[in-house]
Ligand SMILES: *[C@@H]1O[C@H](CO)[C@@H](O)[C@H](O)[C@H]1NC(C)=O
Ligand SMILES: *[C@@H]1O[C@H](CO)[C@@H](O)[C@H](O)[C@H]1NC(C)=O
């Protein structure tokens with residue numbers, strides 16, 4: 271009996287240790303978030319264990335589990351027409367509001383889903399629901415792109431897919447087929463989808479041969495750089511829910527088909543140390559001591575190593591590729607970007623990626639709206655469906671839709 275009590279107490283203490291997360295007092299529904307985060311970590315760690323045992327790649331396993339979980343939740347249905355065409359070899363899902371009158375052309379959003387370039391899909395429950403809500407509330411045609419994923423495909427396959435689908439959609443006859451107004455199209459995405467949206471938007475803005483371009487880009491807590499893993503938001507939110515610093519570094523390494531042995535070095539910015547000459551030309555473009563207002567810099571100090579590991583950039587040159595890290599783009603390219611919306615959350619390692627991009631775009635003359643949520647966390651906009659329904663999910667989604675509705 272006594273030993274049972276001791277065991278139970280031990281088990282409870284371990285569970286509490288596993289679940290407990292120091293979260294700022296501002297965050298809403300914090301215990302619920304801790305439980306969900308502990309569950310995600312457990313699933314993630316089980317997949318890594320299965321990977322180590324040689325069962326399958328952890329990203330593929332995790333995606334299967336996530337897909338199963340998504341299929342369990344009870345997705346509300348919407349009143350939109352859904353089709354699954356192929357745009358120049360790339361699978362997409364198109365949402366069209368049911369026509370009351372086809373007299374007028376509709377607005378449109380090209381949506382690129384998140385999930386670390388390796389998880390989730392346009393067809394899966396969460397994004398399917400989001401795009402349905404978007405189509406209905408904006409009365410717009412939504413094109414959601416099912417680009418190919420890690421571990422079967424790596425950078426730049428994801429971006430290539432996105433660009434192929436976009437260029438196909440922007441052809442005048444395709445837009446006409448979907449009754450889309452060529453002057454009112456936005457590109458948007460969240461997290462890794464925000465990365466792909468920003469990169470695609472830069473490419474399209476420089477493309478000579480497209481007749482139609484984007485009116486807007488809307489980036490939701492985007493990941494935009496892999497140069498500095500010690501921005502104030504990375505330092506402050508190192509252990510944050512859903513996307514901890516280590517999780518993000520590993521997503522980047524997987525995107526580049528790199529080696530996890532580099533993760534520890536990258537965490538302390540050894541890959542972009544001062545003696546790595548290839549990195550030096552980019553340093554100013556994410557100098558947050560100057561790009562971030564002091565209320566976001568807080569007391570944090572830059573982590574810049576004088577000597578590091580040059581072999582990392584040699585082995586993974588894509589770490590400095592603007593198509594992977596759109597924040598590193600030249601000012602001449604930034605100048606060409608359309609009106610921009612960037613959502614950032616305080617409890618997110620990626621907060622400063624978004625804030626720095628906003629500042630650089632502004633300095634290049636682009637009109638930018640930063641929509642910052644002090645009490646929200648990375649990934650929250652997707653969490654609107656029971657059992658993963660947070661008030662922050664509804665707040666952020668409403669705000670995002672409001673901006674699109676007013677500006678598109
Ligand atoms: C633009 O399109 C034309 C006609 O299809 C083609 O001849 C030309 O090479 C293209 N230019 C670029 C830069 O792709
Ligand atoms: C970072 O680079 C320095 C200099 O090469 C090296 O001494 C140190 O061990 C490296 N740290 C990690 C974690 O790679």
Ligand SMILES: *[C@@H]1O[C@H](CO)[C@@H](O)[C@H](O)[C@H]1NC(C)=O
Pocket residue numbers: 656659660661
């Ligand atoms: C989440 O869903 C449950 C069940 O429908 C509901 O009781 C709860 O109020 C919801 N929470 C939020 C924040 O919407």
